[in-house]
Amino acid sequence: MKDRLLLLGYAVAVIAATAVHDPWWLAGGLLVAAALAGRQAPKIALRAMRAVVFFSLVVSLGYAASGVLGQAVSVDYLILVNIRVFLLIFLTFALAARIDFLRALNFSRSLTYLTTLALSQIITFRRLFEDLRLAAESRRLRRLALRQGYLQSAAAASHLFDRAEHDAREIALAMRARGFFPPQPGTDARGS
């Protein structure tokens, strides 16, 4: 029940954060969220900062550049957008740190299946990502040139996408083999 309430609270907070357009109210919301996160607040704030810094920088610089090109810009709007993005990410990380998603979603069997699959994939990919990172570290004899670094990252990303696609196909086949996705009228047994 606690997990479901947390999820409900999160949904309400997200709706409120997107509906409110006053940066002071959003800043207040952020303080409340930090207070509710308790001792974990600094850690969550740091993670949220890392997650949004690139996005916020690009958006803010782009918006500022449009001002240089003659468009009307509003500093209030810039602050509003940045606080809102940070608040939403903070709320998401705070929720993820406290909630058991499987318990929160157990009112729906389909959502529970979906969550289980998503969590198992997250764990698989976390391990794979760690393998890629350590293998790259193991083969690095000195600081890589920028181009080599890009090539390495691109190859790793490509491998992750290929793996994700392959796993998605395998999971879909396994689910079909276990009776999911019953054929709809007008389709063959494979659902195509």
Place this chain on the structure above:
Amino acid sequence: MLEAVDVSHRFEDGTEALSGISLALQPAEKAVLLGANGTGKSTLLRILDGLIAPTLGEVRYAGRRVDRAALRDADFHQRFRREVVLLFQNPDAMLFNPTAYDEIAFGPRQLGLEDVDARVRHWAGLLGVTPLLGRAPFGLSGGEKQRVCLAALLVLEPRVLLLDEPTANMDPRSTGWLVDFLADVAQTTLVTTHNLSLAAELGTRCLVLGEGRRLVYDGPLQDFLGDHDRLVAANLVHRHRHRHGDAEHSHYHAHDWD
């Protein structure tokens, strides 16, 4: 040469991965690290390669402690990474260059060597991957990837080879080829496997990780393979039912199921 001194490790979630491991590899020694799934073989190799810092204890190479401070020293870092190499169980993790040629040339290019092309072709020839040099690594078969990875490591002329389940992605023919190849290399090798018949071909010294994440045996491989009780305790043999016509019985086997 390369040693672990009372190494213990816990993962971030608190799970114990290794407990009180001490071992020392001597020059040109051929050792096999045996253990059932989940006993910490891969973690130990990553610790020995300086990729994971152990929670307790230390790794030493050529008398120097291998830790973050040592690996920040550019000279030691380059020496260690060149002389101690790790073949990952998943070869895909190691391949990130556009062609197999670039993959093998990756190390020598970092070192700024002048004879990169000659080195690449030499090792590609030895590992039988010359016809693959122009191909993208991700399009190769599991066995081909493993050979390219091995060439990419051997081209550095390392002193210590750490191999994590090197035959896991190989078919029987490639496995046989690798066993023969490793028998002839001059380097110190530490190979992980839970395949007992393969272990007998890969080394003379045997280190066994038990299910308590401790080293339960360190000694001659043939002695361990002949010790039925230890094999059972280390979960390296299993028993199952056999049918011979109408008769049925069960006894222990090492079928080397990977």
